[in-house]
Amino acid sequence: MILFLLFLNIPVYKVLFRVFFVDNDDYNESIRHTFTPNIVSLFRGEYWKDRMNTARLQFFIILCVGIVVLEYLVLNKVFEILA
Known part of the structure; x- marks a missing residue:
């Protein structure tokens, strides 16, 4: 059921992606900063941006x-009530 919910929520993920990131370059920069150690960002002058x-x-x-966990819990409870 979780795999089904993951697949079903793809449009929701796209909307959230646009809320958090302007474009793919913004997303890639976030990935780069996530895997860059903070000390390196500090010396580059990008600490707070990181x-x-x-x-x-x-x-x-x-x-x-x-979202997936919440949907799973709700659906699980609904199926318990119906069964």
């Missing part, structure tokens, strides 16, 4: 996973 991009990516992932 922190914000990492936070945006983490919130995006948490929301996507949270």
Whole structure:
């Protein structure tokens, strides 16, 4: 059921993607900052930009996973009530 929900929520992920990221380059920059150590970003003068991009990516992932988990719990409860 979780795989079905993951597939079914693709339009929701696209909407959330546009809320968090302007375009694919913005997303790629967030990925780059996430995997760059903070000390390296500090020496490059991008520390706060790194922190914000990492936070945006983490919130995006948490929301996507949270939506699937919440839907799973609701559907599971509905199926319990119906059975």
